[in-house]
Amino acid sequence: MKMYDIHSHILYGVDDGAACIEESIEMVLQAAKGGIKTMIATPHYIEGLHSNNYKDNLDKFNNLIRETDRLRIDMKIYLGNEVLITPELPELIKSGVVAPLNNSRYILIELPFFDIPSYTEKVLFNLEMGGYRAILAHPERNEHIINDLNILYDFIRRGALVQMNISSIKGAYGKRVYKAALKMLKCRMVHFVGTDMHSPEKRQLDISSAIKTLEIHCPDQVNKLLQDNPRRIIINEPIIAGELCRIGRT
């Protein structure tokens, strides 16, 4: 299987991910070793903290591509952002400050860990009206969603898609996140699995063991999560969320 990783902080010197190009390369090699063939670099965009303009990211991205080509690393790399939700999100896309994944209709959005801001629904609606589709980054780590997965169910029913971190199903963020992640998989509330890798050291990945866990819990979804759906992002094709079930409190 040619695996895709749609969420990574491999772009150097732009956020709390890779610090330098050497570290970027190390991370790409680590992903390649785990069987990943295609990655999307998704630098944070957090107003006032990591607010690099997409054009600046693009310069560094082009350097990174030149280097991976020079080293003949077998990895296709694309660019996007992971944007912390803000009421200005539609304008930020429009003005080119942030970018959807590979400039497709799909935009990777992060919610705060301890809050679901009151403007979230409105922002998601405005994005949809603008022709974009939201992908929620690792919602299994959001305190409100952990407590009530039906919040996530409602977002999905309104058109949002879900990216889960591969390390959530390995217990890297604790038992509550692990349990929420498994329930999400069981209820088909996950559409992509990503690494969210920040450095070669942090969040050490054992991709093959995470895949084995996926194969145990949702064997029929593994291809869809790691290959079919992510491929559709790259070529900007529609993604069908599929059937999901409403579940009780965790």
Ligand SMILES: [Fe+2]
């Ligand atoms: Fe991230």
